[in-house]
Amino acid sequence: MNDLTNDFDIVIVGAGIGGICAALAASRLHSKVLLIEKMSEIGGTGVHAAIALVCKFRDHDGRCVNTGIHKELFPQAYQNTGLTFDEETVSSYDEQELKETYHRLIQKEKNLTVWTDCEVDAVQVEDGNIRSVTITGSKQTRVFGRVFLDGTADGNLSALAGAEFQKGREKDGKMQMATVTFKLTGFDPSLFKVKDVTSWGCFFWLEETLKPYYMAMKQRTNSTNMRQGVLAFPYPDGKAFLFNSTAVNDVDPTIPGSVESAFEIGKVQVYELVEAIREHPAFRDAKIETIFTKLGVREGRRVVGDYMLTGEDCLQVRKFEDMVAACAYDVDVHDPDGEKNHQEYMTILPSPGYYHIPYRSLIAKGFGNLLLSSRCISGTFEAHASYRVMSGISAIGEAAGTAAAVTVKSGFSDVRMVSADEIRYILQTRGQFVEGPVKETHVLVK
Ligand SMILES: Cc1cc2nc3c(=O)[nH]c(=O)nc-3n(C[C@H](O)[C@H](O)[C@H](O)COP(=O)(O)OP(=O)(O)OC[C@H]3O[C@@H](n4cnc5c(N)ncnc54)[C@H](O)[C@@H]3O)c2cc1C
Numbered sequence: 381m382n383d384l385t386n387d388f389d390i391v392i393v394g395a396g397i398g399g400i401c402a403a404l405a406a407s408r409l410h411s412k413v414l415l416i417e418k419m420s421e422i423g424g425t426g427v428h429a430a431i432a433l434v435c436k437f438r439d440h441d442g443r444c445v446n447t448g449i450h451k452e453l454f455p456q457a458y459q460n461t462g463l464t465f466d467e468e469t470v471s472s473y474d475e476q477e478l479k480e481t482y483h484r485l486i487q488k489e490k491n492l493t494v495w496t497d498c499e500v501d502a503v504q505v506e507d508g509n510i511r512s513v514t515i516t517g518s519k520q521t522r523v524f525g526r527v528f529l530d531g532t533a534d535g536n537l538s539a540l541a542g543a544e545f546q547k548g549r550e551k552d553g554k555m556q557m558a559t560v561t562f563k564l565t566g567f568d569p570s571l572f573k574v575k576d577v578t579s580w581g582c583f584f585w586l587e588e589t590l591k592p593y594y595m596a597m598k599q600r601t602n603s604t605n606m607r608q609g610v611l612a613f614p615y616p617d618g619k620a621f622l623f624n625s626t627a628v629n630d631v632d633p634t635i636p637g638s639v640e641s642a643f644e645i646g647k648v649q650v651y652e653l654v655e656a657i658r659e660h661p662a663f664r665d666a667k668i669e670t671i672f673t674k675l676g677v678r679e680g681r682r683v684v685g686d687y688m689l690t691g692e693d694c695l696q697v698r699k700f701e702d703m704v705a706a707c708a709y710d711v712d713v714h715d716p717d718g719e720k721n722h723q724e725y726m727t728i729l730p731s732p733g734y735y736h737i738p739y740r741s742l743i744a745k746g747f748g749n750l751l752l753s754s755r756c757i758s759g760t761f762e763a764h765a766s767y768r769v770m771s772g773i774s775a776i777g778e779a780a781g782t783a784a785a786v787t788v789k790s791g792f793s794d795v796r797m798v799s800a801d802e803i804r805y806i807l808q809t810r811g812q813f814v815e816g817p818v819k820e821t822h823v824l825v826k
Pocket residue numbers: 393394395396397398399416417418419423424425426429431432433434435498499500501531532533534536537558559560561624675676677678753754755756768769770771773
């Protein structure tokens with residue numbers, strides 16, 4: 381007999397955007413949900429390795445293809461309706477506000493329990509189903525569930541369960557470079573040529589203006605930073621910039637010590653970069669307000685699922701009968717061999733500018749009750765370089781949480797028994813963008 385306090389309908393491991401969206405979606409469908417996070421605070425990469433930019437979620441006609449929980453998280457970004465760059469405001473967010481929004485939405489959910497400082501370090505599997513997970517940290521216990529979701533980004537839960545996975549690009553297993561991000565204040569916008577700090581025009585002006593200072597520093601030093609330019613995104617209030625502009629190669633988050641040593645290298649790059657740009661008069665008194673404490677890791681394991689989404693699927697803007705999410709972001713490979721200018725490493729999606737993510741890519745192959753709700757879904761290196769952004773991952777998380785709740789409420793023994801049109805019905809009822817037929821379900825939608 382299980383201890384009822386440790387017995388949940390749905391157990392989600394990892395509280396980044398994917399895990400949190402999954403938890404909200406499942407809890408709103410009246411499932412008893414546990415969200416487990418190893419850090420002392422929820423939020424994952426988007427909060428603790430903040431990145432500021434809300435990546436593209438509109439098709440080429442300006443239609444939003446992620447309108448579910450993503451819209452609740454980033455309401456301001458949905459007010460920017462234009463599609464032309466220069467005068468338009470950069471859609472950005474403040475990580476503290478995002479964290480508060482997560483807490484506000486979670487607090488409304490009486491069916492949702494969140495445990496932080498808890499790391500899942502063992503998984504008990506019986507007959508192709510996860511039965512329970514063992515936790516260390518602030519709670520030392522074993523937790524039982526009917527459906528388990530991998531929100532760990534790196535596929536940690538799936539790997540512990542023995543699921544098949546892939547890492548890196550096909551030819552040599554190398555992964556995209558990692559980044560230490562930081563927040564900079566104290567600059568003088570009156571010395572900027574483009575005065576509206578929050579506009580794309582200013583972003584491009586800064587990119588062009590700061591590059592020579594950065595490149596000169598690279599020439600004089602032995603900098604390990606492989607970037608060929610400077611990327612700085614404005615905070616929504618225009619009072620700070622988020623620099624996504626360091627690059628550490630050969631990071632593998634699944635190898636102990638790799639992230640820690642990369643973080644130290646990245647921090648050196650932060651100081652070099654800031655020293656270099658302080659040579660520009662507008663940045664003479666600039667201050668590093670925060671170096672984010674989590675290394676920004678772009679990829680880890682990609683769990684093999686019932687279908688592996690490919691780069692070709694993205695670039696052919698493929699539609700799937702079992703679509704449960706969509707992604708409008710381009711294929712953005714931060715080349716492990718050394719970076720090019722950011723315009724060169726993006727492959728823009730052709731018209732209409734978005735593709736479908738099939739339900740099968742969220743189901744771990746060989747398991748009846750393991751769903752993927754973070755960037756570890758089943759896809760190739762190239763496809764992952766597109767859907768890994770927060771708009772894509774929030775939609776994936778929301779779909780996975782919905783599928784898990786339908787599985788539990790229907791008493792299904794396998795997540796494959798849920799049909800994509802039932803999932804779409806619920807997502808659509810909640811305001812999420814879906815395409816394809818929908819089938820009404822008996823599951824109570826609030
Ligand atoms: C440098 C960088 C720049 C980026 N730029 C952008 C951008 O501009 N715009 C954009 O939209 N996206 C951007 N992205 C991508 C995006 O931020 C991430 O891919 C996305 O946030 C990942 O969300 P996630 O939920 O999959 O994982 P994460 O947010 O990484 O969350 C995973 C969570 O799982 C937890 N965890 C792991 N293992 C365990 C365990 N065993 N037990 C318990 N908890 C565990 C981790 O602590 C973490 O909190 C960027 C990413 C990086 C790294």
